[in-house]
Amino acid sequence: MKKSEKIKAQKLRKFVLLYKVRPYHEKMEKKSVGNKEELKITLKCLFGFEQTLVEELEELGYPKAEVLNRAVRIIGTWRDVYYLNLYARCAISILVELDKFYIKSEEDLYRKSMKIKWTEIFDGTKTFAVKGAVFSTLFNNTQYPYLVVKDAIVDSFRNEFDDRPDVELKRPQVLFDLYIKENEVTISLNTSGIPLFQRGYREAVGEAPLNEVVAASLIRLSKWDRKTTLLDPFCGSGTILMEAALLAAGIPSNIERQHYAFKNLKNYDETVWNDIYDNAPRNVRSLPCRIMGSDLSDEMILKTRRNLRQMSFGRFIETKVCSFEENTKDNDEAIFILTNPPYGERLAANTHELYENIGNWLKHTMTNSQAWIITSSEEGLKSIGLRPSVKHKVFNGDLECSFRMFETYAGSKRTHFPFDEQETEIE
Numbered sequence: 001m002k003k004s005e006k007i008k009a010q011k012l013r014k015f016v017l018l019y020k021v022r023p024y025h026e027k028m029e030k031k032s033v034g035n036k037e038e039l040k041i042t043l044k045c046l047f048g049f050e051q052t053l054v055e056e057l058e059e060l061g062y063p064k065a066e067v068l069n070r071a072v073r074i075i076g077t078w079r080d081v082y083y084l085n086l087y088a089r090c091a092i093s094i095l096v097e098l099d100k101f102y103i104k105s106e107e108d109l110y111r112k113s114m115k116i117k118w119t120e121i122f123d124g125t126k127t128f129a130v131k132g133a134v135f136s137t138l139f140n141n142t143q144y145p146y147l148v149v150k151d152a153i154v155d156s157f158r159n160e161f162d163d164r165p166d167v168e169l170k171r172p173q174v175l176f177d178l179y180i181k182e183n184e185v186t187i188s189l190n191t192s193g194i195p196l197f198q199r200g201y202r203e204a205v206g207e208a209p210l211n212e213v214v215a216a217s218l219i220r221l222s223k224w225d226r227k228t229t230l231l232d233p234f235c236g237s238g239t240i241l242m243e244a245a246l247l248a249a250g251i252p253s254n255i256e257r258q259h260y261a262f263k264n265l266k267n268y269d270e271t272v273w274n275d276i277y278d279n280a281p282r283n284v285r286s287l288p289c290r291i292m293g294s295d296l297s298d299e300m301i302l303k304t305r306r307n308l309r310q311m312s313f314g315r316f317i318e319t320k321v322c323s324f325e326e327n328t329k330d331n332d333e334a335i336f337i338l339t340n341p342p343y344g345e346r347l348a349a350n351t352h353e354l355y356e357n358i359g360n361w362l363k364h365t366m367t368n369s370q371a372w373i374i375t376s377s378e379e380g381l382k383s384i385g386l387r388p389s390v391k392h393k394v395f396n397g398d399l400e401c402s403f404r405m406f407e408t409y410a411g412s413k414r415t416h417f418p419f420d421e422q423e424t425e426i427e
Helices: 003-021 050-060 078-087 106-113 144-161 212-221 239-249 270-278 298-308 351-364 378-384
Strands: 039-044 066-068 071-076 093-102 128-135 174-181 184-190 229-232 291-295 318-321 335-339 369-375 390-396 399-408
Touching: 039 078, 050 066, 050 071, 050 078, 050 212, 071 078, 078 093, 078 270, 093 106, 093 174, 106 144, 106 184, 128 144, 144 174, 212 239, 212 390, 229 239, 239 291, 239 298, 239 335, 291 298, 298 318, 351 369, 351 378, 351 399, 369 378, 378 399
Parallel strands: 128 174, 229 291, 229 335, 291 318, 335 369
Antiparallel strands: 039 071, 039 093, 066 071, 093 184, 174 184, 369 399, 390 399
16 A cells, blocks of 8 residues: 555544544534624623613714614724723623524534634633523523533634633633524623623722612713713712713723733734723813712711722712711702612611602702612602603612602793703603
């Protein structure tokens, strides 16, 4: 037998052996991600804030956004991915789609997952995890698909390097997002890693801190003009104050955050990221409006001040220890109130009495003002004694809440109220 024929025979035997052991690994043209110029970028958000995120993207220069369930999708580049991780205030995470396909069985999921060139995405020394959401009758256990995709990743590395990366569920360096709806599968790269509400600016928190992304989304949803005085009379550790000041000053909410999963990818371009980050505004000499916060707890105000002192605008935000009822204003002064008062699920409070007092304070002390209140307490909302002009169903974490706007006047609405009328109810 000729030497060339012997080599061919050896290769054939090797192929047959490998195929018997790993029937899904061979004869596959794997799909590479690389540095594509055009990416499907999905920005995940909380329920009820999809349109708010669309409006934010339009302001950031992305006018063609597709609304999904708890998410918004655009077409962009890796530079856009870096930029949005820094600048998007209302997004929880930024995903880049790797592949989308249909399956009929769990074997299909494994076989098609193996087509992705995982070894080109990240180095085997990095830890990884697969998370997401599964809504499919194809699987008896909704956790099982994550293990299937994990196996495909591990096997890809073993095939190529005879080694494998480690799985780390709590703080993985590389995170993949798996979404299955019946037989439709989308596998994406979570370029943010830990959620974007972990801004990096908050040193101290209270017992029931408001999620930073929720706070930023509420501020945008309220249509605050960034000029009218903003007051949070239940400011806690100051999340609403911080997000309002960041928005008014034009400083990215994630300016203090250092950890992003995209920095652990093989295609990470440090030059592009540094250009975006170094040119982001971070210092201001003044704010275009007054921002004030108060809380009955001196401990909470101390935490607020600790969180504010590291920011350039911190000295411009007014904070004080007092009951919400001690906040007053001039008769002709317009105040924009946005707050997250205590309610039974989070903090011990006499809900009926507290919200009744809030209503009386708004009617008698805060006339000619607009007040936005987020709460999950139906009893509290009924106790306010004012009819809301606008209602939004939103979530604070897993807690379903209502975000309502109340208007107060010292006479005729059309004569005295300085804001645009909003009589529509959104549920």
